[in-house]
Amino acid sequence: MFMILLAVASAVAYGTADFLGGTASRKANVFTVVAISAPASLAVEALVLPFLGARWSAGSIGWGALSGVASAFAFALLYHALSIGPMVVMAPITAIVSAALPVMVGLAEGEHLSAAQAAGLPVAVSAIMLVTVERSVSVASVRPRAIAVACLAGAAIATQLITLDQAPHDSGVAPLLAGRAVSSLLVLGTAVAIRRRIDPGRPPVKIAAAAGTLDSLANLLFLLAARSGLLSVSAVIVALYPAATIVLARVVLTERISRTQWFGLATAAAGVALLALK
Structure with missing residues (x-):
């Protein structure tokens, strides 16, 4: 149960971070x-670091570095997707892709699910699909480029989760x-390299920093959850x-949530x- 609570807390932190990052990306590059x-x-x-410690090894550094690239x-891909398309479509598309790859890897590595957990996987995926349903914003009306970016973002998120899980489980926060x-070096290097070709706008520093802070917390919670349970x-x-x-998009941006989407949220709780259950 502790693993479930950690994973749920990670999901809330990721979702809030994505909302803040997407909102900030609408105001600046x-x-x-x-x-x-x-x-x-x-x-x-x-x-x-002082509270959780770190054990530096080739495995923790190597897998951690790969997770940083992802x-x-x-x-970049997720924030861009959320800035060029409606959040109620972009976020779920990304989530479906990010869920599928780790499940396949976990099962391929020999993870065994209980009957309830096996039933919970399709229920959870169905919940993600249900929350995409919005009569006023259909997937068909979203630009193909936005959907492609969302799918790539999901693949990148999945790779990040998989590589973090591959790091030695006694390595503390070293992989993070x-x-x-x-990732910081890559991002800052890219920003410096293309600074003359972009309009930086007026970045909402506090919002962007809050997004990064919550993303970091989400990563930590996921790592602890995966170490105490199953990756899948x-x-x-x-x-x-x-x-x-x-x-958050509904409360802050007044984006409409349909009855089907509310049903999707309830389905997510059931999943x-x-x-x-074990």
């Missing part, structure tokens, strides 16, 4: 936003620190993060309940 978010994430992980792409250091279960629960994004 995505690279400018990510250049603020990534270092903020690194600072948070450095702060928790994280840099995930940051290595990953965030790499943790990843699917974390992939329910669009629920938080959509609720989590099934995944919690």
